[in-house]
Amino acid sequence: MKTYMKTLLAGLAILAPLSAPALAETLRWSASGDVISYDPNAQVDSCTQSVQHMVFDPLVRRNKDLKLEPALATSWEIVEPNRWRFKLRQGVKFHEGQPLNADDVVATIQRQIDPGARNRENLSAVTGVEKVDDYTVDLILRGAYPLLLNDLAAIYIMSKPWMEEHDALKPGNTATGVVTYASAHANGTGPFKLKSYEPDARSVFEVNKDWWDKPQHNLTEVEFRPIASDATRVAALLSGEVDMIVPVPLQDVDRINGTDGLKVVENPSLRTIMLALNFKKELHAAPGVANPMTSVKVRQALWHAIDVNTIQKRLMRGKSRVAGMLVAPAVTGHDDAIDVPLEYDVDKAKTLLAEAGYPDGFKTGLSCSNDRYIADEQICLAISSMWAKIGVQVDLSVESKTTYFPRMDNGELDVYLLGWASLPAMDGYSVLQALLATNDGTFGGSNPNGLSDPRIDALARSASVELEETQRVDMLKEAFRITHDDALFIPLHQQPVAWAMSNKVDIPQFPDEYVRPWFAQIKK
Numbered sequence: 001m002k003t004y005m006k007t008l009l010a011g012l013a014i015l016a017p018l019s020a021p022a023l024a025e026t027l028r029w030s031a032s033g034d035v036i037s038y039d040p041n042a043q044v045d046s047c048t049q050s051v052q053h054m055v056f057d058p059l060v061r062r063n064k065d066l067k068l069e070p071a072l073a074t075s076w077e078i079v080e081p082n083r084w085r086f087k088l089r090q091g092v093k094f095h096e097g098q099p100l101n102a103d104d105v106v107a108t109i110q111r112q113i114d115p116g117a118r119n120r121e122n123l124s125a126v127t128g129v130e131k132v133d134d135y136t137v138d139l140i141l142r143g144a145y146p147l148l149l150n151d152l153a154a155i156y157i158m159s160k161p162w163m164e165e166h167d168a169l170k171p172g173n174t175a176t177g178v179v180t181y182a183s184a185h186a187n188g189t190g191p192f193k194l195k196s197y198e199p200d201a202r203s204v205f206e207v208n209k210d211w212w213d214k215p216q217h218n219l220t221e222v223e224f225r226p227i228a229s230d231a232t233r234v235a236a237l238l239s240g241e242v243d244m245i246v247p248v249p250l251q252d253v254d255r256i257n258g259t260d261g262l263k264v265v266e267n268p269s270l271r272t273i274m275l276a277l278n279f280k281k282e283l284h285a286a287p288g289v290a291n292p293m294t295s296v297k298v299r300q301a302l303w304h305a306i307d308v309n310t311i312q313k314r315l316m317r318g319k320s321r322v323a324g325m326l327v328a329p330a331v332t333g334h335d336d337a338i339d340v341p342l343e344y345d346v347d348k349a350k351t352l353l354a355e356a357g358y359p360d361g362f363k364t365g366l367s368c369s370n371d372r373y374i375a376d377e378q379i380c381l382a383i384s385s386m387w388a389k390i391g392v393q394v395d396l397s398v399e400s401k402t403t404y405f406p407r408m409d410n411g412e413l414d415v416y417l418l419g420w421a422s423l424p425a426m427d428g429y430s431v432l433q434a435l436l437a438t439n440d441g442t443f444g445g446s447n448p449n450g451l452s453d454p455r456i457d458a459l460a461r462s463a464s465v466e467l468e469e470t471q472r473v474d475m476l477k478e479a480f481r482i483t484h485d486d487a488l489f490i491p492l493h494q495q496p497v498a499w500a501m502s503n504k505v506d507i508p509q510f511p512d513e514y515v516r517p518w519f520a521q522i523k524k
Contacts, residue, residue: 025522026221027505029244029515030233033371033401034200034226039182040156041117041171044446045405046423047372049154050514051224054205055095056156056188059086059105060149064508064519066426068149072100072157072189081144088135092212094159095186095193102131107160107169109139116178117171118409121434121445122424123151125464143465146472147425154424162187175409191215191518192222200226200402217520228371228400237262237500243522244507246515247374248500250317256500266319269497270328270511271421273320273373275302275383275490276435278364278414279450285365285395285414292362293414299487301352302415303342305390306383308492315375315382320493325480326420326431328494330511333428333476338484341491349390361391365414372401373419374495380417411448419495421512428476432460436479436488455482 036048040056043049059073073086092100109129113120125148128140141148163169166181186194189212192205205222207215225242227233230249236242238259248256248264257264277293278284292298308322324341327334353361366387368380377398384394395414399407408416422430437443437460438452459479466472483489497513507520 025219026223027219027244027507027517027520027522028223028225028242029246029501029517030225030227030236030242031246031515032226032228032230032233033369035197035203035224036174036402036405037172037179037183038186038194038197039168039172039180040158041111041114041119041173042178042180042183043174043405044119044122045372045401046421046513049423050516051203052156052186053190053514054192054222054517055186055190055194056158057190058155058157059088059152062153062512066510066512068153072105076149079138082141084139084141084148085132086137086139088137089212090135092189093210094162094189095208096159096162098159098161098187100157100159100189101134102137104157104160105129105137106131107163108155108158109137111158111163111169111171112155114171115441116173116176118173118175119445121443122154124433124442124445125151144467145464146467146469147427147429150425150427156188158182159187175406177406191217195221202226215518217518218522219517219520222517226371234500237502240502243505244499244501246499246513248498250319250374250496250498252500253317253319253498261503262500263503264498264500265509266496266498267509268321268328268330268511269421269495269513270331270423270426271373271419271513272323272326272328272494273376273379273417273419273492274323274326275492276416276418276449277302277451277489278411279452280411283364283414284412286363289362292356292358293364295356296486297352297356298358298362299490300342301349301356301390302387302392303487303490304345304349304352305386305392306490306492307344307386308341309344311379311382312493315378316493316495319496319498320374323491323493325484326435326489326491327422327428327480328511331422331426331428333431333473333480335477335480338477338480340484342487346389353390353392358391361393363393363395365397366394367397367399367404367407367413367415368417369401369404370398372404373417374498376417379492409446409448411450413449423512426512428473428480429460429463432456432463432476432479436460436483451488453482453486453488455479 036043061071075087125145130138168180168182172180195204195206203224324339370377434446439447459475463475504523
């Protein structure tokens with residue numbers, strides 16, 4: 001698995017030159033949705049985190065091969081099984097001039113592990129942080145934990161004096177509606193400074209000339225524009241209004257590839273698209289009635305009633321990979337024996353519903369975004385039609401991710417479309433601890449709908465402290481076996497990474513779908 005991962009990730013990176021030419025350019029790129037918040041702790045949307053990474057640096061980061069390397073921390077050691085010590089890079093300044101030191105890291109970690117942080121789950125193993133000296137900090141863990149560096153790659157360091165000045169020491173949270181000064185402003189140490197931000201319109205970044213690292217780009221400015229409409233986004237690329245769109249609508253791939261001066265870059269993604277289910281006593285669509293989805297036969301029926309091959313061929317244009325489990329082949333914990341979807345069989349689905357006591361079906365909500373995943377709205381429309389064939393009445397709702405994710409986080413949805421790339425860990429433990437474990441304030445941070453299985457909880461806690469890799473991976477696989485057999489989620493596919501851009505743009509593409517402009521070159 002490690003060799004396969006290394007080969008895949010190395011092959012996916014389109015390497016840019018290491019030295020920047022004298023001329024510089026503006027990169028104008030567009031995505032289907034906007035940044036949800038510039039507060040690093042307010043959300044778990046990886047598109048948002050990708051844009052934030054232009055402004056903020058973590059202690060450790062991923063390089064062009066997605067391997068971990070030093071960033072704001074230059075070295076680290078395990079002092080005790082539950083104590084990691086990090087030496088900080090000296091001479092680093094935040095964009096507004098504040099020098100980086102241990103106080104900033106302590107304040108950032110405290111903000112990250114605050115119960116009010118929406119992305120608390122991204123550092124669930126850490127219970128505390130201590131300053132050793134001005135450039136040394138200790139992170140205190142619940143116990144031995146093998147994935148700390150993986151997790152830290154997505155923890156963006158903020159300035160303590162800046163947070164104090166703007167009353168932002170406590171985190172924002174899009175799920176609970178908590179807004180701070182950091183929601184619309186940013187002061188990091190990263191390669192680009194946030195120059196201006198117009199919600200749902202554009203964010204403009206200027207190059208950080210005082211960045212501590214050697215630039216591998218030739219940009220002076222980056223302009224990010226959210227354009228929800230596929231047709232409008234493509235038109236903006238064709239007209240030269242933007243230089244790159246992420247993602248490219250799959251139905252337009254051939255058209256763009258056939259246009260002079262443009263190209264499409266495609267590779268496999270780590271992101272699994274799935275349906276998450278409501279396990280509470282009642283469905284929102286049918287209050288006062290016992291929830292049918294607490295029955296494994298009902299959940300299996302819903303899975304049998306989805307024609308994933310048709311979705312793959314028609315909606316995904318043959319470019320997705322049909323999935324039977326919640327992690328992609330390149331992610332630790334994947335198992336070919338588990339990765340087998342339930343066959344499409346309407347008659348079997350009807351039989352299972354009848355056996356579960358629902359011969360005439362039932363009513364449920366089905367929710368999806370329309371600006372987050374590839375063909376997300378179309379997928380939900382197709383599933384709604386498929387479920388109608390077995391008598392399941394769908395109350396379909398479609399909305400922007402800006403409102404969709406907070407509703408999801410608050411447990412307001414019955415069945416909903418979800419994409420998960422196992423970030424930041426790039427390990428199956430991400431799914432286990434965030435989606436599958438019971439939501440208890442430490443585990444299950446993205447499990448708002450009442451899923452609770454003591455077998456899975458035990459595996460999540462054991463895997464969190466197991467240092468022997470073979471045993472740890474076996475625990476992940478066992479949890480995924482339970483998830484598959486009990487149909488706790490309904491996996492659909494891994495969507496492709498598909499970007500369209502001007503031939504003048506040379507930028508690496510990664511399976512985590514992050515856009516990293518600090519590796520971009522604009523050619524004359």
